Amino acid sequence: MKPISEKVNEKPKFGWILFLVTVIIVLLVALFASSIFERKNEAYYTMQMVKPIADDDARNEVWGENFPREYESYRKTLETDFASKHGGSVMRDYLEQIPELVVMWAGYGFSKDYNQGRGHAYAVTDIRNTLRTGGATTDPMPATCWTCKSPDVPRVMEKIGIDEFYKGTWKEKGHEVVNPIGCGDCHDNKTMGLKISRPALVEAFERQGKKMEDFSRQEMRSLVCAQCHVEYYFDKKGHDGVPYLTFPWDKGFSAEEMEEYYDESEFTDWTHSLSKTPMLKAQHPDYELFMTGVHGQRGVACADCHMPYKTEGGVKFTDHHVQSPLANVANSCQVCHREETTTLLKDVYSRQDKIEELRNIAEINLAAAHLEAKIAWDNGATEDEMKSALQHIRHAQWRWDWVAAANGLGFHSPAEALRVLGTSIEKVKDARTELALVLVKHGLKYPVELPDISTKEKAQKVIGLDMEALNKDKQDFLNSTALEWDEKAKERQGTLIKY
Numbered sequence: 001m002k003p004i005s006e007k008v009n010e011k012p013k014f015g016w017i018l019f020l021v022t023v024i025i026v027l028l029v030a031l032f033a034s035s036i037f038e039r040k041n042e043a044y045y046t047m048q049m050v051k052p053i054a055d056d057d058a059r060n061e062v063w064g065e066n067f068p069r070e071y072e073s074y075r076k077t078l079e080t081d082f083a084s085k086h087g088g089s090v091m092r093d094y095l096e097q098i099p100e101l102v103v104m105w106a107g108y109g110f111s112k113d114y115n116q117g118r119g120h121a122y123a124v125t126d127i128r129n130t131l132r133t134g135g136a137t138t139d140p141m142p143a144t145c146w147t148c149k150s151p152d153v154p155r156v157m158e159k160i161g162i163d164e165f166y167k168g169t170w171k172e173k174g175h176e177v178v179n180p181i182g183c184g185d186c187h188d189n190k191t192m193g194l195k196i197s198r199p200a201l202v203e204a205f206e207r208q209g210k211k212m213e214d215f216s217r218q219e220m221r222s223l224v225c226a227q228c229h230v231e232y233y234f235d236k237k238g239h240d241g242v243p244y245l246t247f248p249w250d251k252g253f254s255a256e257e258m259e260e261y262y263d264e265s266e267f268t269d270w271t272h273s274l275s276k277t278p279m280l281k282a283q284h285p286d287y288e289l290f291m292t293g294v295h296g297q298r299g300v301a302c303a304d305c306h307m308p309y310k311t312e313g314g315v316k317f318t319d320h321h322v323q324s325p326l327a328n329v330a331n332s333c334q335v336c337h338r339e340e341t342t343t344l345l346k347d348v349y350s351r352q353d354k355i356e357e358l359r360n361i362a363e364i365n366l367a368a369a370h371l372e373a374k375i376a377w378d379n380g381a382t383e384d385e386m387k388s389a390l391q392h393i394r395h396a397q398w399r400w401d402w403v404a405a406a407n408g409l410g411f412h413s414p415a416e417a418l419r420v421l422g423t424s425i426e427k428v429k430d431a432r433t434e435l436a437l438v439l440v441k442h443g444l445k446y447p448v449e450l451p452d453i454s455t456k457e458k459a460q461k462v463i464g465l466d467m468e469a470l471n472k473d474k475q476d477f478l479n480s481t482a483l484e485w486d487e488k489a490k491e492r493q494g495t496l497i498k499y
Helices: 004-047 062-067 068-078 100-102 122-127 151-161 162-166 200-206 217-226 255-265 285-291 302-306 341-378 383-404 414-441 456-462 467-488
Strands: 233-235 244-246 309-312 317-320
Touching: 062 068, 068 122, 068 309, 068 317, 100 341, 100 456, 122 217, 122 467, 151 162, 151 244, 162 244, 217 285, 217 302, 255 414, 341 383, 341 414, 383 414
Parallel strands: none
Antiparallel strands: 233 244, 309 317
16 A cells, blocks of 8 residues: 555656647647638638639639739739849849850850849749740740740640640740649639649649649648659650650759759750750759758748738738748748748848859859860860860759859748758869860860959850840740731730730
Protein backbone atom coordinates (compact mmCIF):
# COMPACT_ATOMS: atom_id res chain seq x y z
CA MET A 1 0.00 0.00 0.00
CA LYS A 2 1.39 3.47 -1.07
CA PRO A 3 2.14 6.08 1.59
CA ILE A 4 -0.30 8.97 1.81
CA SER A 5 2.43 11.42 0.73
CA GLU A 6 2.86 9.63 -2.64
CA LYS A 7 -0.89 9.61 -3.25
CA VAL A 8 -0.98 13.36 -2.64
CA ASN A 9 1.88 13.90 -5.13
CA GLU A 10 0.07 11.88 -7.81
CA LYS A 11 -3.00 14.14 -7.78
CA PRO A 12 -1.23 17.26 -9.11
CA LYS A 13 0.44 15.18 -11.84
CA PHE A 14 -2.88 13.71 -12.88
CA GLY A 15 -4.43 17.17 -12.90
CA TRP A 16 -1.73 18.56 -15.20
CA ILE A 17 -2.03 15.59 -17.57
CA LEU A 18 -5.81 16.03 -17.70
CA PHE A 19 -5.37 19.76 -18.34
CA LEU A 20 -2.91 19.22 -21.21
CA VAL A 21 -5.09 16.54 -22.81
CA THR A 22 -8.10 18.87 -22.58
CA VAL A 23 -6.16 21.74 -24.20
CA ILE A 24 -5.03 19.50 -27.06
CA ILE A 25 -8.59 18.23 -27.64
CA VAL A 26 -9.96 21.79 -27.62
CA LEU A 27 -7.32 22.90 -30.13
CA LEU A 28 -8.03 19.97 -32.44
CA VAL A 29 -11.78 20.61 -32.27
CA ALA A 30 -11.19 24.31 -32.99
CA LEU A 31 -9.00 23.52 -36.00
CA PHE A 32 -11.55 21.02 -37.28
CA ALA A 33 -14.38 23.49 -36.81
CA SER A 34 -12.37 26.21 -38.54
CA SER A 35 -11.70 23.90 -41.48
CA ILE A 36 -15.38 23.00 -41.74
CA PHE A 37 -16.38 26.65 -41.57
CA GLU A 38 -13.84 27.61 -44.23
CA ARG A 39 -14.97 24.84 -46.57
CA LYS A 40 -18.65 25.77 -46.02
CA ASN A 41 -17.80 29.39 -46.69
CA GLU A 42 -15.98 28.42 -49.89
CA ALA A 43 -18.88 26.22 -50.97
CA TYR A 44 -21.40 28.97 -50.20
CA TYR A 45 -19.32 31.50 -52.10
CA THR A 46 -19.03 29.18 -55.08
CA MET A 47 -22.79 28.69 -55.11
CA GLN A 48 -23.25 32.45 -55.55
CA MET A 49 -22.22 32.21 -59.20
CA VAL A 50 -24.61 34.46 -61.09
CA LYS A 51 -23.60 33.24 -64.52
CA PRO A 52 -22.55 29.70 -65.47
CA ILE A 53 -19.06 29.52 -66.96
CA ALA A 54 -18.63 27.27 -69.96
CA ASP A 55 -15.81 24.72 -69.92
CA ASP A 56 -13.92 26.54 -72.67
CA ASP A 57 -14.62 30.15 -71.67
CA ALA A 58 -11.25 31.85 -71.18
CA ARG A 59 -12.62 35.38 -70.76
CA ASN A 60 -11.53 36.68 -67.38
CA GLU A 61 -14.30 39.26 -67.24
CA VAL A 62 -16.94 36.50 -67.45
CA TRP A 63 -15.41 34.81 -64.43
CA GLY A 64 -15.29 38.27 -62.85
CA GLU A 65 -19.07 38.62 -63.03
CA ASN A 66 -19.26 35.77 -60.54
CA PHE A 67 -16.28 36.74 -58.42
CA PRO A 68 -16.00 40.54 -58.56
CA ARG A 69 -13.63 40.90 -55.60
CA GLU A 70 -11.07 38.53 -57.07
CA TYR A 71 -11.46 40.03 -60.52
CA GLU A 72 -11.05 43.62 -59.39
CA SER A 73 -7.92 42.70 -57.48
CA TYR A 74 -6.65 40.82 -60.56
CA ARG A 75 -7.12 43.96 -62.65
CA LYS A 76 -4.53 45.65 -60.43
CA THR A 77 -1.88 43.57 -62.19
CA LEU A 78 -2.23 46.31 -64.81
CA GLU A 79 -0.52 48.70 -62.39
CA THR A 80 3.15 49.35 -63.16
CA ASP A 81 4.09 51.89 -60.52
CA PHE A 82 5.71 49.80 -57.77
CA ALA A 83 9.50 49.69 -57.67
CA SER A 84 11.47 47.85 -55.03
CA LYS A 85 15.24 48.15 -54.95
CA HIS A 86 15.69 45.27 -57.39
CA GLY A 87 12.27 44.57 -58.90
CA GLY A 88 8.59 45.43 -58.79
CA SER A 89 6.18 46.17 -61.61
CA VAL A 90 7.95 49.16 -63.18
CA MET A 91 9.48 48.80 -66.62
CA ARG A 92 13.20 47.92 -66.47
CA ASP A 93 15.36 47.38 -69.55
CA TYR A 94 17.84 44.80 -68.32
CA LEU A 95 20.04 45.18 -71.40
CA GLU A 96 20.42 48.87 -70.58
CA GLN A 97 21.26 48.09 -66.96
CA ILE A 98 23.62 45.19 -67.75
CA PRO A 99 25.11 45.51 -71.30
CA GLU A 100 27.14 42.31 -70.75
CA LEU A 101 23.88 40.40 -71.25
CA VAL A 102 23.85 41.41 -74.93
CA VAL A 103 27.18 39.65 -75.48
CA MET A 104 26.23 36.68 -73.31
CA TRP A 105 23.16 36.05 -75.50
CA ALA A 106 24.73 36.81 -78.90
CA GLY A 107 22.87 34.85 -81.55
CA TYR A 108 19.77 34.46 -79.37
CA GLY A 109 16.60 36.55 -79.10
CA PHE A 110 17.31 37.86 -75.61
CA SER A 111 20.19 39.96 -76.98
CA LYS A 112 17.61 42.01 -78.89
CA ASP A 113 15.12 42.69 -76.12
CA TYR A 114 14.90 41.79 -72.44
CA ASN A 115 12.66 43.72 -70.06
CA GLN A 116 11.39 42.92 -66.61
CA GLY A 117 8.11 41.06 -66.82
CA ARG A 118 5.01 43.09 -66.01
CA GLY A 119 1.80 41.89 -64.38
CA HIS A 120 -0.20 38.89 -65.62
CA ALA A 121 -2.70 41.15 -67.39
CA TYR A 122 0.06 42.12 -69.86
CA ALA A 123 1.03 38.57 -70.80
CA VAL A 124 -0.43 38.59 -74.32
CA THR A 125 0.50 42.19 -75.09
CA ASP A 126 4.12 41.82 -74.02
CA ILE A 127 4.79 38.63 -75.99
CA ARG A 128 3.32 40.29 -79.06
CA ASN A 129 5.51 43.36 -78.65
CA THR A 130 8.85 41.81 -77.74
CA LEU A 131 11.48 41.57 -80.48
CA ARG A 132 12.25 38.02 -79.35
CA THR A 133 9.16 36.53 -80.97
CA GLY A 134 9.96 37.78 -84.47
CA GLY A 135 8.53 40.32 -86.84
CA ALA A 136 6.91 40.52 -90.25
CA THR A 137 9.86 38.92 -92.07
CA THR A 138 12.11 37.41 -89.40
CA ASP A 139 11.63 33.79 -88.38
CA PRO A 140 8.92 33.54 -85.71
CA MET A 141 9.29 31.47 -82.56
CA PRO A 142 7.51 28.11 -82.20
CA ALA A 143 3.83 28.04 -81.26
CA THR A 144 4.95 26.44 -77.98
CA CYS A 145 5.95 29.94 -76.83
CA TRP A 146 2.27 30.75 -76.23
CA THR A 147 1.85 27.96 -73.68
CA CYS A 148 2.01 30.02 -70.47
CA LYS A 149 0.47 33.24 -71.71
CA SER A 150 -3.27 32.69 -71.73
CA PRO A 151 -6.24 30.56 -70.58
CA ASP A 152 -7.01 30.27 -74.29
CA VAL A 153 -4.14 27.76 -74.49
CA PRO A 154 -5.86 24.84 -72.68
CA ARG A 155 -8.99 25.60 -74.72
CA VAL A 156 -7.08 25.23 -77.99
CA MET A 157 -5.16 22.19 -76.71
CA GLU A 158 -8.46 20.51 -75.91
CA LYS A 159 -9.79 21.33 -79.36
CA ILE A 160 -6.84 20.30 -81.56
CA GLY A 161 -4.60 18.23 -79.27
CA ILE A 162 -1.40 19.00 -77.40
CA ASP A 163 1.02 17.97 -80.15
CA GLU A 164 -0.92 19.91 -82.74
CA PHE A 165 -0.87 23.01 -80.55
CA TYR A 166 2.92 22.84 -80.18
CA LYS A 167 3.34 22.27 -83.90
CA GLY A 168 3.99 25.19 -86.21
CA THR A 169 4.93 28.78 -85.53
CA TRP A 170 3.97 31.40 -83.01
CA LYS A 171 2.24 33.42 -85.76
CA GLU A 172 -0.01 30.53 -86.77
CA LYS A 173 -1.64 30.32 -83.33
CA GLY A 174 -1.70 34.04 -82.54
CA HIS A 175 -5.33 34.61 -83.47
CA GLU A 176 -6.38 31.94 -80.96
CA VAL A 177 -4.55 33.45 -77.97
CA VAL A 178 -6.35 36.59 -76.87
CA ASN A 179 -7.09 36.65 -73.13
CA PRO A 180 -4.16 37.24 -70.76
CA ILE A 181 -3.20 34.92 -67.91
CA GLY A 182 -6.19 34.63 -65.61
CA CYS A 183 -8.91 32.63 -63.92
CA GLY A 184 -9.13 29.62 -66.23
CA ASP A 185 -5.42 28.92 -65.93
CA CYS A 186 -5.73 27.83 -62.29
CA HIS A 187 -9.41 27.22 -61.46
CA ASP A 188 -12.06 24.65 -62.35
CA ASN A 189 -14.98 26.50 -63.93
CA LYS A 190 -17.61 24.66 -61.86
CA THR A 191 -16.10 24.07 -58.43
CA MET A 192 -13.49 26.87 -58.43
CA GLY A 193 -11.05 24.31 -57.06
CA LEU A 194 -7.41 24.67 -58.06
CA LYS A 195 -6.43 22.69 -61.14
CA ILE A 196 -3.45 22.14 -63.39
CA SER A 197 -4.29 23.21 -66.93
CA ARG A 198 -0.87 22.71 -68.58
CA PRO A 199 0.29 19.18 -69.45
CA ALA A 200 4.05 19.64 -68.91
CA LEU A 201 3.80 19.79 -65.12
CA VAL A 202 1.56 16.72 -64.96
CA GLU A 203 3.88 14.82 -67.29
CA ALA A 204 6.98 15.78 -65.28
CA PHE A 205 5.48 14.41 -62.07
CA GLU A 206 4.15 11.30 -63.79
CA ARG A 207 7.70 10.45 -64.89
CA GLN A 208 8.56 10.56 -61.17
CA GLY A 209 5.63 8.30 -60.29
CA LYS A 210 3.50 11.10 -58.80
CA LYS A 211 -0.11 12.04 -59.54
CA MET A 212 -1.65 15.48 -59.12
CA GLU A 213 -4.38 14.12 -56.82
CA ASP A 214 -1.66 13.12 -54.35
CA PHE A 215 -0.84 16.76 -53.59
CA SER A 216 -2.52 18.73 -50.80
CA ARG A 217 -4.47 21.94 -51.31
CA GLN A 218 -1.59 23.90 -49.78
CA GLU A 219 0.83 22.31 -52.24
CA MET A 220 -1.55 23.14 -55.09
CA ARG A 221 -1.31 26.81 -54.08
CA SER A 222 2.27 26.60 -55.35
CA LEU A 223 1.84 24.06 -58.14
CA VAL A 224 -0.63 26.20 -60.09
CA CYS A 225 2.22 28.72 -60.25
CA ALA A 226 4.72 25.97 -61.10
CA GLN A 227 2.85 25.29 -64.34
CA CYS A 228 4.78 28.25 -65.75
CA HIS A 229 7.28 29.61 -63.22
CA VAL A 230 9.78 26.84 -63.87
CA GLU A 231 12.66 25.84 -66.10
CA TYR A 232 11.54 24.13 -69.32
CA TYR A 233 12.77 23.36 -72.81
CA PHE A 234 11.37 22.32 -76.18
CA ASP A 235 12.13 18.63 -76.63
CA LYS A 236 12.02 17.49 -80.27
CA LYS A 237 13.28 13.93 -79.72
CA GLY A 238 10.50 11.37 -79.93
CA HIS A 239 7.96 13.99 -80.97
CA ASP A 240 8.53 13.95 -84.75
CA GLY A 241 10.39 17.24 -84.58
CA VAL A 242 7.56 19.03 -82.74
CA PRO A 243 9.01 21.34 -80.01
CA TYR A 244 7.26 19.60 -77.10
CA LEU A 245 7.35 21.62 -73.88
CA THR A 246 9.15 19.54 -71.22
CA PHE A 247 10.44 20.09 -67.68
CA PRO A 248 14.01 18.73 -67.18
CA TRP A 249 13.28 17.30 -63.73
CA ASP A 250 14.04 13.63 -64.33
CA LYS A 251 17.34 13.77 -62.42
CA GLY A 252 16.25 16.37 -59.86
CA PHE A 253 15.51 20.06 -59.37
CA SER A 254 18.99 21.50 -58.76
CA ALA A 255 21.06 23.46 -61.26
CA GLU A 256 23.64 20.67 -61.44
CA GLU A 257 21.05 17.92 -61.88
CA MET A 258 19.31 19.75 -64.71
CA GLU A 259 22.70 20.54 -66.26
CA GLU A 260 23.50 16.82 -66.24
CA TYR A 261 20.10 16.07 -67.79
CA TYR A 262 20.78 18.50 -70.65
CA ASP A 263 24.35 17.28 -71.19
CA GLU A 264 23.28 13.63 -71.40
CA SER A 265 20.53 14.45 -73.89
CA GLU A 266 22.94 16.68 -75.84
CA PHE A 267 20.40 19.48 -75.78
CA THR A 268 21.35 22.99 -76.88
CA ASP A 269 19.12 26.08 -77.01
CA TRP A 270 21.42 27.83 -79.48
CA THR A 271 25.04 28.08 -80.60
CA HIS A 272 26.65 31.31 -79.45
CA SER A 273 27.44 33.49 -82.46
CA LEU A 274 30.78 34.72 -81.05
CA SER A 275 32.25 31.91 -78.95
CA LYS A 276 30.52 29.02 -80.82
CA THR A 277 29.54 27.55 -77.44
CA PRO A 278 26.54 25.16 -77.43
CA MET A 279 24.45 27.20 -74.99
CA LEU A 280 21.62 26.64 -72.52
CA LYS A 281 19.07 29.36 -71.71
CA ALA A 282 17.29 29.09 -68.36
CA GLN A 283 13.69 30.29 -68.38
CA HIS A 284 12.50 31.22 -64.88
CA PRO A 285 13.17 28.36 -62.42
CA ASP A 286 11.29 30.07 -59.58
CA TYR A 287 9.68 26.87 -58.27
CA GLU A 288 12.92 24.89 -58.30
CA LEU A 289 14.86 27.59 -56.43
CA PHE A 290 11.95 28.16 -54.02
CA MET A 291 11.94 24.44 -53.18
CA THR A 292 15.46 24.76 -51.71
CA GLY A 293 14.65 27.78 -49.55
CA VAL A 294 13.42 27.97 -45.98
CA HIS A 295 9.91 29.10 -46.99
CA GLY A 296 9.43 26.20 -49.37
CA GLN A 297 10.83 23.73 -46.85
CA ARG A 298 8.49 25.01 -44.14
CA GLY A 299 5.37 24.50 -46.26
CA VAL A 300 4.77 28.12 -47.24
CA ALA A 301 3.03 28.36 -50.63
CA CYS A 302 3.63 30.87 -53.41
CA ALA A 303 0.14 32.26 -52.85
CA ASP A 304 0.82 32.90 -49.15
CA CYS A 305 3.27 35.67 -50.08
CA HIS A 306 2.26 36.74 -53.60
CA MET A 307 -1.55 36.38 -53.18
CA PRO A 308 -2.26 36.78 -49.45
CA TYR A 309 -5.75 36.57 -48.01
CA LYS A 310 -7.76 39.78 -47.82
CA THR A 311 -10.95 40.75 -45.99
CA GLU A 312 -13.53 43.06 -47.48
CA GLY A 313 -17.01 43.62 -46.12
CA GLY A 314 -16.66 40.63 -43.81
CA VAL A 315 -15.72 38.34 -46.72
CA LYS A 316 -12.32 36.67 -46.74
CA PHE A 317 -10.85 36.02 -50.17
CA THR A 318 -7.52 35.60 -51.93
CA ASP A 319 -6.05 38.83 -53.27
CA HIS A 320 -5.47 38.16 -56.99
CA HIS A 321 -3.20 41.17 -57.38
CA VAL A 322 -0.24 38.86 -57.97
CA GLN A 323 2.77 41.01 -57.15
CA SER A 324 5.95 41.38 -55.15
CA PRO A 325 5.34 40.74 -51.43
CA LEU A 326 7.40 43.88 -50.79
CA ALA A 327 4.49 45.94 -52.10
CA ASN A 328 2.21 44.42 -49.46
CA VAL A 329 4.42 43.64 -46.45
CA ALA A 330 1.61 43.85 -43.91
CA ASN A 331 -0.47 41.10 -45.51
CA SER A 332 2.40 38.95 -46.74
CA CYS A 333 5.56 39.05 -44.60
CA GLN A 334 4.07 40.31 -41.32
CA VAL A 335 1.51 37.54 -41.09
CA CYS A 336 4.41 35.40 -39.86
CA HIS A 337 7.23 37.87 -39.16
CA ARG A 338 6.64 40.40 -36.40
CA GLU A 339 9.47 42.77 -37.28
CA GLU A 340 8.90 46.33 -38.50
CA THR A 341 8.49 46.90 -42.23
CA THR A 342 11.80 48.75 -42.50
CA THR A 343 13.60 45.87 -40.79
CA LEU A 344 12.06 43.28 -43.10
CA LEU A 345 12.91 45.31 -46.20
CA LYS A 346 16.48 45.72 -44.97
CA ASP A 347 16.74 41.94 -44.49
CA VAL A 348 15.51 41.28 -48.03
CA TYR A 349 17.73 43.89 -49.67
CA SER A 350 20.85 42.82 -47.77
CA ARG A 351 20.49 39.31 -49.18
CA GLN A 352 19.66 40.50 -52.67
CA ASP A 353 22.61 42.92 -52.66
CA LYS A 354 25.02 40.05 -51.95
CA ILE A 355 23.48 37.94 -54.71
CA GLU A 356 23.66 40.84 -57.17
CA GLU A 357 27.33 41.38 -56.31
CA LEU A 358 28.26 37.80 -57.24
CA ARG A 359 25.93 37.82 -60.23
CA ASN A 360 27.68 40.89 -61.65
CA ILE A 361 31.10 39.24 -61.25
CA ALA A 362 29.82 36.26 -63.23
CA GLU A 363 28.35 38.53 -65.95
CA ILE A 364 31.55 40.51 -66.47
CA ASN A 365 33.62 37.34 -66.78
CA LEU A 366 31.12 35.51 -69.01
CA ALA A 367 30.93 38.38 -71.49
CA ALA A 368 34.75 38.54 -71.55
CA ALA A 369 35.00 34.77 -72.06
CA HIS A 370 32.73 34.89 -75.12
CA LEU A 371 34.72 37.75 -76.62
CA GLU A 372 38.06 36.06 -75.89
CA ALA A 373 36.79 32.85 -77.47
CA LYS A 374 35.91 34.73 -80.66
CA ILE A 375 39.42 36.22 -80.79
CA ALA A 376 40.85 32.74 -80.32
CA TRP A 377 38.77 31.37 -83.21
CA ASP A 378 39.73 34.33 -85.40
CA ASN A 379 43.40 33.57 -84.77
CA GLY A 380 43.30 29.93 -85.76
CA ALA A 381 42.24 28.03 -82.63
CA THR A 382 41.13 24.45 -83.28
CA GLU A 383 38.06 22.63 -81.97
CA ASP A 384 40.22 20.35 -79.80
CA GLU A 385 41.93 23.37 -78.24
CA MET A 386 38.60 25.08 -77.52
CA LYS A 387 36.47 22.12 -76.42
CA SER A 388 37.17 22.25 -72.67
CA ALA A 389 36.88 26.05 -72.43
CA LEU A 390 33.54 26.04 -74.25
CA GLN A 391 32.18 23.36 -71.92
CA HIS A 392 33.14 25.53 -68.95
CA ILE A 393 31.41 28.52 -70.56
CA ARG A 394 28.26 26.46 -71.16
CA HIS A 395 28.11 25.31 -67.55
CA ALA A 396 29.10 28.68 -66.06
CA GLN A 397 26.41 30.61 -67.97
CA TRP A 398 23.77 27.97 -67.28
CA ARG A 399 24.40 28.21 -63.54
CA TRP A 400 24.45 32.00 -63.63
CA ASP A 401 21.19 31.97 -65.59
CA TRP A 402 19.57 29.46 -63.22
CA VAL A 403 19.79 32.18 -60.57
CA ALA A 404 19.49 35.29 -62.76
CA ALA A 405 16.40 34.15 -64.70
CA ALA A 406 14.45 33.36 -61.54
CA ASN A 407 12.30 36.15 -60.17
CA GLY A 408 13.10 37.76 -56.82
CA LEU A 409 16.88 38.10 -57.32
CA GLY A 410 17.57 34.90 -55.43
CA PHE A 411 15.46 35.72 -52.36
CA HIS A 412 13.42 32.52 -52.74
CA SER A 413 16.58 30.74 -51.56
CA PRO A 414 19.51 33.09 -50.88
CA ALA A 415 21.94 30.41 -49.69
CA GLU A 416 21.40 28.22 -52.76
CA ALA A 417 21.53 31.22 -55.10
CA LEU A 418 24.90 32.28 -53.68
CA ARG A 419 26.23 28.71 -53.85
CA VAL A 420 25.26 28.26 -57.50
CA LEU A 421 26.66 31.67 -58.47
CA GLY A 422 29.90 30.70 -56.75
CA THR A 423 30.22 27.61 -58.94
CA SER A 424 29.42 29.73 -62.00
CA ILE A 425 32.27 32.11 -61.22
CA GLU A 426 34.64 29.19 -60.62
CA LYS A 427 33.81 27.64 -63.99
CA VAL A 428 34.06 30.86 -66.01
CA LYS A 429 37.43 31.57 -64.40
CA ASP A 430 38.56 28.09 -65.52
CA ALA A 431 37.28 28.88 -69.02
CA ARG A 432 39.22 32.15 -69.21
CA THR A 433 42.41 30.46 -67.93
CA GLU A 434 42.17 27.87 -70.70
CA LEU A 435 41.37 30.54 -73.29
CA ALA A 436 44.42 32.53 -72.18
CA LEU A 437 46.63 29.51 -72.88
CA VAL A 438 45.07 29.08 -76.34
CA LEU A 439 45.52 32.76 -77.17
CA VAL A 440 49.16 32.78 -76.10
CA LYS A 441 49.76 29.57 -78.04
CA HIS A 442 48.55 31.36 -81.19
CA GLY A 443 50.89 34.30 -80.70
CA LEU A 444 48.69 36.82 -78.86
CA LYS A 445 49.68 38.72 -75.76
CA TYR A 446 47.29 38.17 -72.84
CA PRO A 447 45.15 39.91 -71.73
CA VAL A 448 43.85 40.68 -75.19
CA GLU A 449 42.10 43.96 -75.94
CA LEU A 450 38.32 43.56 -75.85
CA PRO A 451 35.77 45.77 -77.63
CA ASP A 452 33.80 48.43 -75.76
CA ILE A 453 30.46 46.99 -74.57
CA SER A 454 29.76 49.61 -71.91
CA THR A 455 26.25 50.38 -73.24
CA LYS A 456 23.42 48.36 -74.73
CA GLU A 457 23.85 50.06 -78.10
CA LYS A 458 27.61 49.46 -78.23
CA ALA A 459 27.22 45.83 -77.22
CA GLN A 460 24.50 45.20 -79.84
CA LYS A 461 26.75 46.73 -82.48
CA VAL A 462 29.65 44.48 -81.41
CA ILE A 463 27.54 41.33 -81.90
CA GLY A 464 26.23 42.57 -85.26
CA LEU A 465 22.61 43.47 -84.53
CA ASP A 466 20.84 46.01 -86.76
CA MET A 467 18.36 47.29 -84.19
CA GLU A 468 16.78 49.85 -86.52
CA ALA A 469 15.83 47.11 -88.97
CA LEU A 470 14.59 44.80 -86.20
CA ASN A 471 12.37 47.48 -84.70
CA LYS A 472 10.91 48.35 -88.09
CA ASP A 473 10.23 44.67 -88.81
CA LYS A 474 8.38 44.29 -85.51
CA GLN A 475 6.32 47.42 -86.13
CA ASP A 476 5.34 46.10 -89.57
CA PHE A 477 4.20 42.90 -87.86
CA LEU A 478 2.09 44.77 -85.33
CA ASN A 479 0.52 46.88 -88.09
CA SER A 480 -0.51 43.83 -90.09
CA THR A 481 -0.55 40.43 -88.42
CA ALA A 482 -1.55 41.60 -84.94
CA LEU A 483 -4.48 43.57 -86.36
CA GLU A 484 -5.56 40.52 -88.34
CA TRP A 485 -5.42 38.41 -85.15
CA ASP A 486 -7.63 40.86 -83.29
CA GLU A 487 -10.22 40.84 -86.07
CA LYS A 488 -10.39 37.03 -86.06
CA ALA A 489 -10.52 36.84 -82.27
CA LYS A 490 -13.35 39.28 -81.55
CA GLU A 491 -15.87 36.61 -80.59
CA ARG A 492 -13.51 35.21 -77.96
CA GLN A 493 -12.31 38.57 -76.79
CA GLY A 494 -15.47 39.84 -75.12
CA THR A 495 -14.69 42.93 -73.07
CA LEU A 496 -11.00 42.10 -72.87
CA ILE A 497 -8.96 44.51 -70.77
CA LYS A 498 -7.64 47.18 -73.06
CA TYR A 499 -4.00 48.15 -72.81
